[in-house]
Amino acid sequence: MKFDTNGLVPAIVQDSQSLKVLMLGYMSKESLELTIATGKVTFWSRSRNEIWVKGATSGNFLNLVSLALDCDSDAILVSAAPDGPTCHTGSDSCFDNGDN
Template structure:
């Protein structure tokens, strides 16, 4: 990365985006020193124009923004930081500085996918997920089949709790099966998108 700080008179806008939900959390400004400190500490650091100094987001509140990735735009005059917020981002207590809720239940699936991949690559004896990978593809596929049957059975009744729990079990085991085969839900979504375009 080689942002052009001279283009912005020493300061460039830094867009902070939640790495999990994709929501824009805030906009700040960085100089070269702020960017360097952000990279070194893993905590988003800005140059405060009002205080005329470096400012670590969360230094007072404890609501740090933990860096996941940093990129620059095509013109090298804007920085994009994907981060994990450690609490509300705005000083008002709102999730974002644009007063938007920073939530999307579907994005939890990305977090679950990462956990499943971690259990696959770093197995432990205490992990149910790791034990499934250890038992092999046939056992994982069998579990998907069993859970699918249970979803069908519960769909015929009116017990919302049981139906939703069995649906969650099915989705989880399907994600494990996909990971076992080297895929993820992203690959399934691409197929659905392709069908939608036809």
């Protein structure tokens, strides 16, 4: 796995059932290890500079189904089963902006 100069790798989250892209986050080595260990998708918050378990506040966890690396090993595709809306706006996807 190739992490960037900040020790992060982009992680694209996809709904395991609908295959809809839900969000883009960034994972550190620690957050990736926590994701695998707990089954809860966990990111590195670039704005807060801390580990961020998606759903810890809202209850809308992303439950890990599988992980896949891209061909260059510098991005992760996360297949997850969401417990509720993924976006902080209440939408199922962070890409539901009405322009699609």
